[in-house]
Amino acid sequence: MPSPHSDTHIDTHVDTAPAGSGAALKRTPLHALHLEHGAKMAPFSGYDMPIQYPAGILKEHLHTRASASLFDVSHMGQVLLRPVAGDLGALAKALEKLVPVDVCALAPGRQRYAMFTNAQGGILDDLMIGRPVAEDGGEHFMLVVNASRKDADTALLTEALAGVAAVERRDDLALIALQGPLAHRVLAALDADAEAMKFMDLRGLRLGGVECLVTRGGYTGEDGFEISVPAAAAEATARLLLADPAVALAGLGARDSLRLEAGLCLYGSDIDETTTPVEAGLGFAIQKSRRTGGSRAGGFPGADMILRQFEEPPRRRRVGLKPLGRAPVRGGAQLYESETATAPIGTVTSGGFGPSVDGPVAMGYVEIGYVGAGAAASPPTVYADVRGRRLPVAIVDLPFTPHRYRR
Amino acid sequence: MLKYTKDHEWIRLDGDVATVGITAYAQEQLGDLVFVEFPASGKAVAPGDVAAVVESVKAASEVYAPLTGTVSEVNEAVVAEPALVNSDPLGKGWLFKIKIADAAELDALMDEAAYKAQLG
Numbered sequence: 001m002p003s004p005h006s007d008t009h010i011d012t013h014v015d016t017a018p019a020g021s022g023a024a025l026k027r028t029p030l031h032a033l034h035l036e037h038g039a040k041m042a043p044f045s046g047y048d049m050p051i052q053y054p055a056g057i058l059k060e061h062l063h064t065r066a067s068a069s070l071f072d073v074s075h076m077g078q079v080l081l082r083p084v085a086g087d088l089g090a091l092a093k094a095l096e097k098l099v100p101v102d103v104c105a106l107a108p109g110r111q112r113y114a115m116f117t118n119a120q121g122g123i124l125d126d127l128m129i130g131r132p133v134a135e136d137g138g139e140h141f142m143l144v145v146n147a148s149r150k151d152a153d154t155a156l157l158t159e160a161l162a163g164v165a166a167v168e169r170r171d172d173l174a175l176i177a178l179q180g181p182l183a184h185r186v187l188a189a190l191d192a193d194a195e196a197m198k199f200m201d202l203r204g205l206r207l208g209g210v211e212c213l214v215t216r217g218g219y220t221g222e223d224g225f226e227i228s229v230p231a232a233a234a235e236a237t238a239r240l241l242l243a244d245p246a247v248a249l250a251g252l253g254a255r256d257s258l259r260l261e262a263g264l265c266l267y268g269s270d271i272d273e274t275t276t277p278v279e280a281g282l283g284f285a286i287q288k289s290r291r292t293g294g295s296r297a298g299g300f301p302g303a304d305m306i307l308r309q310f311e312e313p314p315r316r317r318r319v320g321l322k323p324l325g326r327a328p329v330r331g332g333a334q335l336y337e338s339e340t341a342t343a344p345i346g347t348v349t350s351g352g353f354g355p356s357v358d359g360p361v362a363m364g365y366v367e368i369g370y371v372g373a374g375a376a377a378s379p380p381t382v383y384a385d386v387r388g389r390r391l392p393v394a395i396v397d398l399p400f401t402p403h404r405y406r407r
Numbered sequence: 408m409l410k411y412t413k414d415h416e417w418i419r420l421d422g423d424v425a426t427v428g429i430t431a432y433a434q435e436q437l438g439d440l441v442f443v444e445f446p447a448s449g450k451a452v453a454p455g456d457v458a459a460v461v462e463s464v465k466a467a468s469e470v471y472a473p474l475t476g477t478v479s480e481v482n483e484a485v486v487a488e489p490a491l492v493n494s495d496p497l498g499k500g501w502l503f504k505i506k507i508a509d510a511a512e513l514d515a516l517m518d519e520a521a522y523k524a525q526l527g
Contacts, residue, residue, distance in 0.1 A: 326442055327442055328462050353441040353463075
C-alpha cells in the first residue's frame with residue numbers, strides 16, 4: 001500500500017534527485033526544532049521540510065482556523081533589491097518591466113502581490129514585493145519568491161536590473177508564518193506595534209530582542225503574519241512564539257489544505273508558464289495604471305496578450321470545483337461536460353479534502369463557456385474523471401472558506 | 408495469526424475467508440484518512456487488483472487484493488468513518504474480506520517476524 005498516486009504538491013514538487021545520488025537536501029534553521037517536535041519530514045523543493053507533526057494535518061488545519069499556527073517557510077526565497085545611487089524610483093520602473101503590477105506607487109511600509117510574466121503572458125513565478133520603511137540602510141525592496149523558482153528568479157532579476165540595483169539573495173534569513181485569528185494577539189504580546197498593522201502592511205518589529213521584518217498576511221486565508229528573522233535567531237524566535245499556549249506547529253500538509261480552501265494558487269500546479277494572470281483570476285493584482293489607458297500601461301513581458309484578455313475574455317478560466325460526493329478529486333483529473341462526453345472541457349489543478357469545509361474541494365481551469373453561468377439557480381455541474389468514473393462537480397466561486405484578513 | 412504483504416496489508420484467515428486491512432505502520436504513513444471506497448466489492452479479484460482506495464488529506468492510495476478470490480464483504484463502517492482505519496487499523500478499521508480460491512497462496516505471504524524485519 002502506501003503507493004500514493006496523487007499529485008498534491010507534496011508528492012510532485014519534490015526535487016527528483018535519485019536516491020543515493022548524494023544530492024543532500026538543504027535544511028532550514030528550524031530543522032532541529034521540527035525533529036524535536038516529531039515532524040514527519042519529506043523533500044520539498046530541495047529542502048527537508050516538515051509535512052506534518054504528530055497532531056496530523058486535520059488537527060493542524062483546524063487549529064490554524066481557530067487559534068494560531070506556526071509554519072516554517074524558510075525554504076522560500078528572500079531577495080533584497082538595493083538601488084544603486086539610492087534611486088528607488090528608477091528601480092521601481094525597472095521592476096515594472098518584469099511584473100504587470102504598479103511598483104512605483106507602492107508606499108513605504110506596504111507590500112503587494114505580483115508575478116513575473118513571460119513573453120506569452122504566462123507566469124514565471126508569483127511573489128510578494130515589499131517596501132520597508134526607509135531607515136539608515138536606505139530605501140530598498142524586499143521580495144519573497146517560491147522556493148522552486150528562487151534560483152531562476154534571482155538570475156532574471158540580476159540580469160534585468162544590472163546597473164539599477166544590487167540583487168542580494170538573503171539566504172541568511174529564515175521566514176516564519178504565524179497564521180490564524182489569534183496570531184495578532186500572540187505577536188502584539190511581544191511587540192505592541194503588531195496590533196496596528198493592516199493586511200499587507202510591512203513593519204520592523206522587535207520580537208524577544210531580535211529585529212524582524214514582519215508583514216501582515218499569509219497563505220491560509222486567515223489573518224496572520226510572516227516574520228523574516230536572521231537565521232541565527234530563528235529557533236529562539238520560534239520557541240518564543242510557541243511558548244504562547246495559542247500557538248501550535250503546522251506543516252506543509254496543512255498549509256496546502258488551508259490555501260486550497262482559501263482559493264489561493266500554488267505555483268507549478270494552478271499557475272505556471274502556460275497560464276496568464278487573467279486566466280488564473282489574478283487580474284486584481286494588475287492595477288489600473290498598468291492596464292490599457294493607464295499612466296504606465298503595458299511594458300511588461302506578454303503585455304499584449306494579458307491586456308487583451310481584460311477586453312476579450314480568455315478561452316479558459318480558473319474556477320472553484322466542489323465535488324458533489326465525498327470522494328476527493330485531485331490535481332490532474334480531467335473535466336467533462338457529461339458522464340459520457342469524450343472531449344475534456346477542463347482540468348483540475350489542485351484538489352483534496354478541506355478539513356474546514358469537511359468535504360472535498362478543488363480548483364482548476366474550465367473553458368470560458370462554463371464560467372459564471374451566473375444567473376442560473378444552481379451552479380453548473382461538470383464531471384471529473386476519477387479512476388475511470390465520472391463524478392459530478394459543481395463550478396463554484398472561490399474561496400471555499402471566506403478570507404478573514406485584517407483590512 | 409496474521410500474515411502480511413510487502414505493501415503493508417495484514418491478512419487474517421478464518422476458514423476460507425481472509426479479512427484484509429492495513430498495518431499500523433501504513434495508517435501512520437498515510438495520515439488522517441478522509442475517504443474510503445471499495446471498487447471491487449462483490450467482484451472476483453487476483454493479487455495486484457485494486458480492492459480498496461483509501462485517501463488522506465493529501466493523497467490517494469490503492470490497497471491491492473493480496474489473494475485470489477471474491478470480495479465477499481466490505482467494511483461499511485470505515486466508509487462512514489474513515490478515521491477508524493487510523494484509530495484501530497487491526498480491529499474496527501479492517502477493510503474487506505475475500506473468499507479465497509487457493510489457501511496455498513498464503514504461504515507466499517510474510518509472517519509477523521518477516522514483516523517487522525522489512526520495516527527495519
